[in-house]
Amino acid sequence: MSDTPGRAKRPSWRSVIGKCPRSVAGQVFVLQAALVAALVLCAVVALVLQSQRDTGTEARRRSIAVAQTFAHSPGILQALKAPHPTQILQPLTEAGRKTAGVDFIVVMNTHGIRYTHPIPSKIGHRFVGTIGPSLAGRVYTESVHGPLGHEEQATVPIKDTHGKVVALVSAGLKVKNITNAVDRQLPIILGAGAGALVVSTGGTALMSRRLRRQTHSLAPDEMTRMYQHHDTVLHAVREGVLIVGADGRLLLVNDEARRLLELPAEAEGRRVSEQPGLEPDIVELLASGREASDEVLFAGERLLAVNQRPTDHAGGPGGTVVTLRDSTELQAVSGRAEAARERLKLLYDAGLGIGATLDAGRTAAELARVAVPRFADFVTVDLADAVLHGEDPAATATDMRRVAVHGVRDDHPLYEKDRLIDFLPSTPHGRGYSTGHAELVPDLSTVQDWRAQDPQRARAILDYGIQSLIVAPIRARGAVLGMATFWRAKRDPFDEEDLSLAEELVARAAVSIDNARRYAREHALAVTLQRSLLPRALPEQNALDVGYCYLPAQSGVSGDWFDVIPLSGSRVALVVGDVVGHGLHAAATMGRLRTAVHNFSALDLSPDELLSHLDDLVGRIDQDEACAEAAREIAGATCLYAIYDPVTRRCTMARAGHLAPALVHPDGTVTFADVPAGPPLGIGGLPFRTAELELAEGTRLVLYTDGLIENRTRDLDVSMDLLRQALAAHAGRPPDGMCQDVLDELLPEGATDDVALLVAHTRALPPGQVADWDVPPDPAAVADMRVAVTEKLGEWGLAELGFATELVLSELVTNAIRHGAEPIHVRLIRDRTLICEVADGSNTAPHLRYAATTDEGGRGLFLVSQMTERWGVRYSPRGKVIWAEQELP
16 A cells, blocks of 8 residues: 555645644644743743842852951951051952952941941941841841942951950942842843743644654554554564563564564563573663674574664664574584684684794793683693703603693693603503504593503593593604693583694694704704813913803804913913804804914914914905805904913903903902904904003903993993993902802893803912022023022922922023023022023024934933923013923922
């Protein structure tokens, strides 16, 4: 049936308002309009009267408040006692009047004579008003005709400390100002009334129009026929329909909704919360009235897609309309698709989150975190203990180290982390490890061989609620490195599809764990090589008290090194260096440089000469590299070489691209030695320069590598200043303790690069342990020297070394006189050994040779080498020194 005629006959706004009063809509409109107009008029009159009353009341209240405040203000009593109260009170009352918004504040004595007034000429005159009640101690308000006109005023007593009224204060407003306030409010009241009348009339017109629109100008038979069609369609559709009122009652339920929700016949008219058999989620949704789009809820064994919309969007009654659709079968299909999507997402996340580092333990922990709780409730990872040390795993599941345990809770009964476990061959773990295939146990309570590993713990696991597991071997390059175990508790047990997913997850971690194993092996080899190349113990000597610390980097192997080398004449060489690069190549190069320094130091070269030879060596190392990439790994090295002489207390040093050493003086101050900077080793082309310092006994020479002070977060100057402060703070500690304290203070979180730190406390040989003589170039002087040396050995209690020493000195002095040049000098040093030194001004190198039986000479140096522990030659700018050492008895 078409409603076109009805639509054509709908009235307009003008026709509704101008409708004859005999129609229902017209009568309702006229009656409501008259009623609204009367109500608005009464409201306007009431508001005007109320405004006048409230304004007057507010004026009196304000007058009382201002008068009382001024009466109790500090200093009012002192002002009243002053010889001229008006001079003090008049400014105060005027300021208070303007601030409080009143027209006057008058202070008077008990006779009503004014002290203050806004009109100064009125001061000294009698107050207009009643003061009797106020003199009795009360607050009195009144309306008077005063100097300012018609006034509303309040009078308040001023009392002294004994409660006696000593003066009065009156404050008030002019009635004209109060009336003006009412007049200012009157347009607002009238405007509000007019607005209310317009709005109410408009609302009445809308209601009249709505009444006509809701009937659509239909006849009663037409409306009956429309309802029948509506009811037929509503109950014939195969989709549930509910209409819920604003009060939560079911207003309409079609047949499909009654079937899906299993509602009784009398469901309509009852509240949703009172319907029997409804699921709580459905009750909550229907009662809330919120919008829902294809929200999936359970109704018994059915899965319903629920849509809910409010019914008042188009001006309808409050409430909601709900449609229900049975999606049980569709949900089963989509559930399988969702499960597949979740598995793919899990594998994708595993590819991103597993294997971020070359650490087997962290990789195992990443595997456990990815799988919990999306795939399993608990995950444990066990690796062969040999794998953690970089070695190949064993053939059986023994010596398995638990490296990761992660779950939804921490109070589980599984083996704890770091425990060493020997799995029995009959258990799922033992079988999985030996065969290399994953093991699925859907129900742990039915498997007996699993309990054989630890019956008591197995019972605790079952009591905890864990009911299913998967054991997946961690295989890489044909070897089983360990096992990952997935546990489930109080949810669906694992199935065959879960088994394949577990194998995929473990496969992503297996390669990373094997890479970590290989890295651990190579790292251990590099660390072992590096440590084997560093000195295991410092040589014995008396020139320096040396402490050292070597701190390897947290990851990687570098080429930092140090050494302490005894030299001739009780001197000691200190060396510290750093090879650029990391890894085995840097460690091997460091070993080659350390060996070269030992060889060059045996020649008693000066620091600058020694660094020049090292520079040539590093350059040849770079050139000899067969692989271009390997050559790039070694771009040079830095080194600092220092020689300390305890006899003269002089220290000679040179550096090649290395940081300057620190000097901790006996008084505790710290400075950095001014050593000329040279280029790093391997650059070539530039000479090295030496610096010679005289050190007081007890000075500490601090050598270090750049790993101690370099930090990306701060400048080098800041780091050097921190080092200075740390050395000064621990200046009183022994060298070993000082090293450790400095490392702890500068590197509290460990080193990112290798660090070598050497602290040498200088000593000086007492003058009584050194004897020297100048020798004239006369062969006859040899006899005198033998006598002098013998006497000195007697003083030192070394007379038994006299024969060998005389023979050695005779040969060395004779050679100096015969083959050398002036000046000739002999020095005898009693240290850990007896050292004989003969210096001359020539650079002629002596050579040891074996003389024939017919030769008359050539046996001198041979005898020297046989009579002493060792001997040698060192060169200086003034010539050479031939020395020989003998062991003390």
